[in-house]
Structure formats: C-alpha cells, structure tokens
Amino acid sequence: MSLHSPAAGPSIVWLRDDLRVADNPALTAATQRGLPVVVVYIRDEVSQGIRPLGGAANWWLHHSLGRLSARLTRLGTPLVLRQGGAHEVIRDLIRETGATAIFWNRRYGGPERALDAAIKDYAKASGLEAHSFQANLLVEPWTIATGAGNPYTVFTPFWKAFLARPEPPRSPLPAPKAIPGFPAGASGAPGQALPSDDLDSWKLLPKHPDWSAGLAARWQVGEQAAHEQLESFVTERLSRYADGRDVPADFATSELSPHLRFGEISPFQILERVDAARRNGSAETLRNAAKFLAEVGWREFSYNLLFHWPALATANFDRRFDGFPWAPSSTPALTAWQEGRTGVPLVDAGMRELWQTGYMHNRVRMVAASFLIKNLLIDWRVGEEWFWDTLVDADPANNAASWQWVAGCGADAAPYFRVFNPVLQAEKFDPKRVYLRRYLGDFDGADALDYPAPIVDLANARTSALEAFAHVSSLPRDIAPPTGFDAL
DNA sequence: TGTAAGTTATG
DNA sequence: ATAACTTAC
Numbered sequence: 001m002s003l004h005s006p007a008a009g010p011s012i013v014w015l016r017d018d019l020r021v022a023d024n025p026a027l028t029a030a031t032q033r034g035l036p037v038v039v040v041y042i043r044d045e046v047s048q049g050i051r052p053l054g055g056a057a058n059w060w061l062h063h064s065l066g067r068l069s070a071r072l073t074r075l076g077t078p079l080v081l082r083q084g085g086a087h088e089v090i091r092d093l094i095r096e097t098g099a100t101a102i103f104w105n106r107r108y109g110g111p112e113r114a115l116d117a118a119i120k121d122y123a124k125a126s127g128l129e130a131h132s133f134q135a136n137l138l139v140e141p142w143t144i145a146t147g148a149g150n151p152y153t154v155f156t157p158f159w160k161a162f163l164a165r166p167e168p169p170r171s172p173l174p175a176p177k178a179i180p181g182f183p184a185g186a187s188g189a190p191g192q193a194l195p196s197d198d199l200d201s202w203k204l205l206p207k208h209p210d211w212s213a214g215l216a217a218r219w220q221v222g223e224q225a226a227h228e229q230l231e232s233f234v235t236e237r238l239s240r241y242a243d244g245r246d247v248p249a250d251f252a253t254s255e256l257s258p259h260l261r262f263g264e265i266s267p268f269q270i271l272e273r274v275d276a277a278r279r280n281g282s283a284e285t286l287r288n289a290a291k292f293l294a295e296v297g298w299r300e301f302s303y304n305l306l307f308h309w310p311a312l313a314t315a316n317f318d319r320r321f322d323g324f325p326w327a328p329s330s331t332p333a334l335t336a337w338q339e340g341r342t343g344v345p346l347v348d349a350g351m352r353e354l355w356q357t358g359y360m361h362n363r364v365r366m367v368a369a370s371f372l373i374k375n376l377l378i379d380w381r382v383g384e385e386w387f388w389d390t391l392v393d394a395d396p397a398n399n400a401a402s403w404q405w406v407a408g409c410g411a412d413a414a415p416y417f418r419v420f421n422p423v424l425q426a427e428k429f430d431p432k433r434v435y436l437r438r439y440l441g442d443f444d445g446a447d448a449l450d451y452p453a454p455i456v457d458l459a460n461a462r463t464s465a466l467e468a469f470a471h472v473s474s475l476p477r478d479i480a481p482p483t484g485f486d487a488l
Numbered sequence: 489t490g491t492a493a494g495t496t497a498t499g
Numbered sequence: 500a501t502a503a504c505t506t507a508c
Contacts, residue, residue, distance in 0.1 A: 246489085366489065405489090417508040418490050425490090462491085466508065473508095490508105497503070 009100030010036040010182050012093060014086075015079075016112075018105045018135055018263035019064045020223045021071055023172035025133035026103035027179070036182035038097050038194065039072055040080040040089070041065060043202055047085045049111025051313075051396065054389035056358040057261070059212050060221055062204035064262050067222030069199070077181040081197040090119050094126060096194065097182060102128055105135035105263075108303050109396050110310025110483075138162070138169045138267050139300055141307035151308040151482050153411040158304065159297040172269045214356035215392065219258065226259035230270060234277050239284070242291040248350075248361035249434035254292065255359075257393035260299065267296055302401035305411050308482035313384060313400035319478040321409040325468060326379040333376045336455050337368075338386055340439075343454035346426040347371045349439040356439070358392035363429055369406040370420040375461040377468065380407035408469065416469035419462050 011030040018024055019041075030037045045052045053061060069079040082089045093099065102123050107116060116132070123130040134140055139162050145151060152158035182194065206212050220228070233254040237244065244252030259265045271293065278289040306312045316322055327333075336342045340351035350364035360368065365387075372383045384403040388394045404410025408418070430436055440451070 363489080370490090414489075415508085419508095420489095421491060470508080492508090493506085495503100495505070498501085 007100055008035060009098045010038055012090070012097065012099045012102040013037055013039045014090065014102060014104040015039060015041045015068075016104065016107060016263075017261070018266075019068045020226075020264050020266065021068070021075065022175035022223065023135070023266045023269050024105065024175075025135050025173060026105045026131070028173050028176060029131060029133065030101070030103045031176040031179050033101060034180070035100075036180045037077050038080060038093065038099065038182045039077055039179075040082060040093060041068075042086045042089045043081070043083045043197075044086045044089075045083075047087070047111070047115050050115070051111075051388075054391070054394050055206060056215065056390050056392045057388075057394050058204040059206065059215055059358070060219070060258055060262060060392045062199065062202070063221035064264060065199055067224070071223065072179065075176060076179045078193070078196065080194050081199060081202070083197055083202065086115055087119055087122065091122065093194075094123070094128065100128055101131070103131050103133070106132045106140070108137065108141060108307045110306075135266060136263055137300055137303055138271065138296075139165075139304070141304045144304070152301070152304060153479065155298065155301050155412045158301050159294060162297065162300065169268055169271055172266060172272055211355075215358045218357040218359065219392065221258075221264075223264045226256065226265035227269075229254070229256055229259060230265060230273055234273055238274070238277060238288050238292060241288040245291070245295075246363050246429055248364050249430055249432070249438065253362060254295075257395070257398075258359075261393045261395045267299070270296060298401075299395075299398055301412075302395075302397035305401050306397040309480060310483060311480075312404070313388075313396065314381060315480065316409040317404050317411050317480065318409040318413070319480055320472045320475040321407070324379075324409075324472060325377075327377040329378050329382040331378075333455055334372075334378055334382065337372050337376065337378075341452070342371065342456075343452045344371060344422045344458070345436050345440060345451055346422045346430070349436050352439040354387075354390050358390065360391070361435070363425070364435075365402070366406060367420045367422050367425050369403060370418075371422055373407050374419045374465040374469075375456050375458060377461075377465060380404060380409070408472075416473055417466055419465060421458065421462075423458065 011033050013027050013030045018026070021027060027039070044050055065079065065081070072079045082093070090102070104116070107113060120130045120132070141151070144158070144161055146157070152161065233256070237252050237254070240252065244250055256265065256270065260267070274289050274293060278285050281289065305317070309315075309317060337347070337351060340348040340355065342348055346364060347368050350360045350368040353364070354360040369380070369383055372378050373380050380403045384399055387399055387403070391399070401410060405413045408414055408416035426433070426436065
C-alpha cells in the first residue's frame with residue numbers, strides 16, 4: 001500500500017468519556033492499523049443537547065487530560081485539544097491531516113448518539129472508514145431486553161439477565177506499547193505538528209475563588225491512579241464491602257466513581273480484577289464481590305435507562321409525578337441545603353463533604369437527597385443540577401437515575417413512602433459521630449447534639465410529604481414509552 | 489437501599 | 500421494660 005494512496009492516510013481517534021490508553025478499543029484498533037494516529041479530545045459546549053460539565057467535573061477533566069496527554073506523548077503521539085462543535089472540529093481535523101479513518105468508543109446519551117451518528121455519516125460520505133466500539137459498558141442497551149422485548153425497568157431481573165448471558169464480557173485490552181505519531185517522522189522531513197489548544201486556556205480550573213484545595217487533597221486523578229485505587233480496594237476493602245459500604249465514616253467503598261465517569265478505567269477491567277479476587281475466595285468473598293459488582297450493575301442499568309429514555313435527567317420517568325406540587329425552589333431552604341446548614345447534622349455533613357471534596361458517600365447521598373425531596377418538597381431536578389455541578393463523579397446516567405430513584409418517580413424506584421429519617425440514619429450508620437465531626441467540627445457534647453435547630457420539623461415534614469405523595473400513588477402508574485431506539 | 493406504630497416474646 | 504418481629508404507609 002503506497003503512502004500516497006488515500007487508504008494510507010492517518011487515523012483519528014476521538015476520545016470522549018474514555019480517558020485511558022489501556023482497554024481502549026478505539027485506540028487499539030487505530031494503532032493496529034499501522035499508520036500515524038491523531039488522538040483528539042474535543043471540548044464541545046455548543047452542539048445541540050450536549051450538557052456542559054459542572055465545575056467539579058471540569059476540575060477533574062483538567063487533571064485527567066493532563067495525565068493522559070503526558071502518557072500519550074510518551075507512547076509516541078500527542079493529545080490534540082480542540083474546542084467547539086464536534087462535527088466542525090472533526091471536519092477540520094480530517095482536512096488538516098488527510099485522515100482516512102476515524103475511531104471512537106460509543107456513548108449512550110440521546111444527543112451524543114445523534115451527534116456521533118451524524119459525524120459517522122459525514123466521515124463515510126467523505127470516504128473515510130468509521131469504526132465505533134463497545135468500551136464503557138459491559139452490556140450495551142440494545143443487546144438486552146425482557147422476554148416481551150421491552151427494556152428492563154427493574155434492576156434485579158436486568159442484572160440477573162446480564163449474569164446469565166452465555167458469553168462472558170470480553171477480557172480487557174492491554175495498552176498499546178507505542179503509537180505512531182502524526183505526522184510520520186520516518187519517511188521525510190518532519191512536518192508541522194497539529195495545532196492544539198493549551199489546556200490552561202480552557203480555564204477548567206476554578207480561580208477567584210479557587211475552591212479546589214479540598215478536591216486536590218482528596219483525589220488522585222488519572223488512569224494510573226484509577227488502577228491503584230482498584231487494586232487497593234480489592235486487596236484491602238472488598239472483603240468487608242457488603243457491610244462497610246454503608247458506614248460513611250469509613251473509606252470502605254471503592255471510590256472508583258469519578259474514574260469510571262471519565263473512563264480512566266473500564267468496567268471490563270474492574271470485572272476482571274474482581275473475578276480474579278473471587279476465584280480463590282471464600283463464600284464471604286463471593287458475597288462481597290457480588291455486592292460490589294451489583295453496584296457496577298446499577299451503573300449499567302442507569303445507562304440502559306438513559307439509552308431508552310434520553311430525557312432521564314429532566315423528565316419524570318413515572319409521569320404521574322408531572323403534576324406534583326413541588327415547593328418553590330428559589331427559597332432559603334434550598335440555599336441552606338446547598339450550603340450544609342439545614343440544622344440536620346447528617347444532611348449538613350454530607351453537603352459539606354460534597355462542597356469540600358467533590359464527593360459524598362453513597363448512603364449520605366440518599367439521605368441528603370431524601371431530605372431535599374421529601375422534607376423540603378423541592379423538585380428532584382433541582383438537586384440533580386446541584387450534584388451535577390458539585391460532584392467530581394457527576395454522571396449523566398447515574399446522577400439522573402439515582403435522583404429519580406430517591407424521588408420515587410424513577411425506574412425500580414424507592415417507594416414514595418420511603419422517607420429517610422436523617423437522625424436515625426446517623427445513629428445507625430455513624431453511631432460514634434466520626435463522619436459528623438469530620439465535616440461539622442467537634443460540635444457535640446456528652447449526649448445531646450449542640451447544633452442549630454432544623455429548618456423544618458422532621459416529623460411534620462414527613463407527614464405532609466406522605467400526603468402529597470399519596471395523591472400520586474392513587475393515580476394509575478404511567479411510564480413514558482421508551483424512545484431511545486428512535487433517536488438515531 | 490426506611491420508618492413508625494403496632495404486636496408478641498422474653499426476662 | 501425492652502427486644503424482636505410484623506405491618507401499613
């Protein structure tokens with residue numbers, strides 16, 4: 001094949017939510033093509049329907065791209081950073097490079113899929129090969145359905161169906177040992193390097209004020225850190241995961257969520273490592289591993305929902321809630337919740353953990369969300385947006401599905417009458433007040449909490465919430481039909 | 489992956 | 500008196 005034939009042109013790898021070099025099928029396939037590889041990340045805040053990242057996620061993105069860029073450079077090709085509409089950026093990049101093939105790993109949100117489909121059509125019409133890959137989900141949503149052919153809307157049968165599949169998920173791919181850069185250096189005079197934005201010019205890091213000190217103190221960002229986190233979790237914490245995961249003072253969960261969110265690690269890699277741990281494990285290990293993998297499964301389930309219901313973050317999955325009498329959201333109560341001064345210790349501790357570290361323990365997320373929805377009667381979407389802006393692991397599928405779950409309007413949702421009592425939850429899961437003290441300071445005396453009074457009476461708020469939700473429950477269940485199949 | 493109020497068991 | 504268990508919300 002001549003270097004001058006069109007088919008010999010370079011390959012473009014478009015990275016999105018897959019900021020890793022190992023187990024990256026698009027990167028591996030492009031590398032195996034044996035031609036120069038252009039790796040690009042596009043910051044797209046203009047294409048129709050693409051939701052811009054929140055502040056904490058942007059902080060993570062900055063550091064993740066920095067690490068990835070250094071790794072790719074060592075492997076032989078720099079990371080090209082571009083900003084703008086993805087379609088236009090890809091079009092320009094094809095013209096600049098003479099690329100003859102483009103590769104990416106698939107996304108599952110509605111606007112993302114529509115954009116990717118349009119770009120794939122454009123690339124093929126322009127004479128390029130275009131290849132997309134399964135990389136970020138163990139089970140792609142169109143490959144699993146109920147006996148009646150419908151999308152699963154209950155987690156347990158969804159996960160059972162996944163576990164019963166005859167073909168196990170593929171083994172993760174190794175990282176390429178070297179990636180040929182663009183332009184090719186060997187066959188002629190070194191060409192001009194491709195223009196790339198300076199990462200700092202994207203201004204992903206907060207300034208004036210810089211609120212990121214607590215994030216930087218808590219998190220190690222990047223692919224290598226993700227694997228170190230997985231390793232320490234499996235060797236040190238998996239054996240007590242099933243019970244330990246509920247104790248917010250302990251660092252007993254995997255804390256892999258932001259790494260997974262940005263694709264610094266893949267679920268295939270997680271599954272393989274946990275499988276290795278349970279091959280020579282006790283019955284107790286099997287129980288803990290199953291519990292942990294079920295949490296990975298909830299992420300799969302959430303993406304399954306997002307694919308079939310692209311409006312998951314904005315529309316009630318159960319439309320009985322469309323007329324729900326939510327309280328006005330621009331209130332001092334909302335501000336108090338956001339700032340962690342509701343007078344309810346566990347809620348405030350959680351909201352302060354979130355503000356300081358970009359993260360909140362799972363159990364506390366449920367309690368804090370339940371408080372906003374069922375004690376303050378504020379629309380779940382208001383909370384979803386706050387978490388979207390403040391969580392380093394803010395995920396388009398998990399965040400939306402989980403808020404709907406707490407609200408009771410989601411798929412396989414908590415029943416409307418499940419109202420967490422934040423005082424009881426604290427007594428049960430943080431009996432020594434280690435978590436409370438960590439974020440609220442040493443506020444308690446011998447017995448009674450020396451803490452500001454709650455902004456609502458918990459018992460009364462619970463009663464009025466149950467009344468409001470009881471009206472919803474009297475209506476016939478009304479699930480919006482899935483639309484994901486049509487979006488392409 | 490809930491809570492609260494009730495009933496029953498136990499000392 | 501209190502733990503253990505059941506049940507409705």
